[in-house]
Amino acid sequence: MPDESSGVRRYAGARVRVGGGRARLCPAAAPGPDMVAGQFSVLSPGTERRHLAGEGRDAGYMTLGRAKESAGWVLAPVPHGAAFDPTCPGAVTAPPGMAPNLAALARFQQMACLGLDRxxxxxxxxxxxxxxxxxxxxxxxxxxxxxxxxxxxxxxxxxxxxxxxxxxxxxxxxxxxxxxxxxxxxxxxxxxxxxxxxxxxxxxxxxxxxxxxxxxxxxxxxxxxxxxMHELAPVDEGVYQAAFSTVAAWLADHLDPALAGAWCRTIPGRLAPELFGLLDTPRRPTEPVLLLDWRTS
Structure with missing residues (x-):
C-alpha cells in the first residue's frame, strides 16, 4: 500500500479493483524505477469479501515478485499483481528456490508466529x-x-x-x-x-x-x-523478516509436499473476477491458500 508517512507510492498497476459486489481486471503497469513486477498474488478471503461489498478500491495485499530468477521471492503488502518496491515496509524475502505457494503458506504462518510471540x-x-x-x-x-x-x-x-x-x-x-x-x-x-x-x-x-x-x-x-495479533503490529527492526525466515525454513524441512498441493491452488490472474464471485458460495475452491498467477495475464 502507499507509504502514508512519506507520501511515496510503493506500488503501481493493481490488477484487481473491487466494489459494489464485483471485481474487475485492470491493465498491468510497467514497473517504475527500483520496482519489480508482481508475478503472483495471494487471496485473503475474509478481507476480500469485506472489500467486495464496499466502495471501489484496489484489491489484495500480498503480491510476490523478484528482481532476478535466481533470487528468492519477495512478498510485499501491496494489491494483487502490482509492481512494487521490494524494500517497502512489511516486505519479506523467501529463501532462494522456495516455490511461490510454499512462500505464501509461510507468510500466513508468519502471522501466527508474530502474534504468539506477543x-x-x-x-x-x-x-x-x-x-x-x-x-x-x-x-x-x-x-x-x-x-x-x-x-x-x-x-x-x-x-x-x-x-x-x-x-x-x-x-x-x-x-x-x-x-x-x-x-x-x-x-x-x-x-x-x-x-x-x-x-x-x-x-x-x-x-x-x-x-x-x-x-x-x-x-x-x-x-x-x-x-x-495483527500481522503488521509494531515490532523491532528485523523481527518481521526473522519470523518469516524461521517458519519458511521449518516448512521446507517438515511439510509433506503432498500437503502443499492439498492446501494451495494457483489460478490464472485473468480469472480473478470469476474467483471473487465464488468466495461467498459453496463453489469456492476448497484449498485455503489461493494464488493468482499474473505472468501471462
Missing amino acids: ASAVRLDDAVVVGSGPVALGCALELHRRGATNLRVVTTRRHPSIGRAPGVTCVPLAQAGRGHLVIDAAGAPQRAAGLTAAGGVLGLLATPTAEDTLPALQAHRGGWTVVG
Whole structure:
C-alpha cells in the first residue's frame, strides 16, 4: 500500500479493483524505477469479501515478485499483481528456490508466529483455533511448530483440508468446549470469546469488523488476557523478516509436499473476477491458500 508517512507510492498497476459486489481486471503497469513486477498474488478471503461489498478500491495485499530468477521471492503488502518496491515496509524475502505457494503458506504462518510471540505463558496443550481458511491453517502449523500436538479447529465446513494438518481435530462449535488458548482466525471474535476458559488467552489473529465487540465483564471476571495479533503490529527492526525466515525454513524441512498441493491452488490472474464471485458460495475452491498467477495475464 502507499507509504502514508512519506507520501511515496510503493506500488503501481493493481490488477484487481473491487466494489459494489464485483471485481474487475485492470491493465498491468510497467514497473517504475527500483520496482519489480508482481508475478503472483495471494487471496485473503475474509478481507476480500469485506472489500467486495464496499466502495471501489484496489484489491489484495500480498503480491510476490523478484528482481532476478535466481533470487528468492519477495512478498510485499501491496494489491494483487502490482509492481512494487521490494524494500517497502512489511516486505519479506523467501529463501532462494522456495516455490511461490510454499512462500505464501509461510507468510500466513508468519502471522501466527508474530502474534504468539506477543502471548506469553500460553498453554499449547489446550488450544482452540476458530476458522479453517488460510489464516487458521498458518496458525495450526505454527502451533504445531511450537509443540502443540492436539489442536481443536472450530469450523462449519465439512471435511476441510485443514484437518490434514498435524495434530488437528476439526469440530463444530457446539462440540468445541473451552480452551486456555483460543485464537480467532475467522474474524469472529465473539465466537472465540465464548470458547475461552477462565484464566485463558484470547488471541485476535483475523481482522474483526469495526462493529465487533468483546464481552468486557466476562473477560474481567474470567481473568482473560486478550492479545491483538495483527500481522503488521509494531515490532523491532528485523523481527518481521526473522519470523518469516524461521517458519519458511521449518516448512521446507517438515511439510509433506503432498500437503502443499492439498492446501494451495494457483489460478490464472485473468480469472480473478470469476474467483471473487465464488468466495461467498459453496463453489469456492476448497484449498485455503489461493494464488493468482499474473505472468501471462
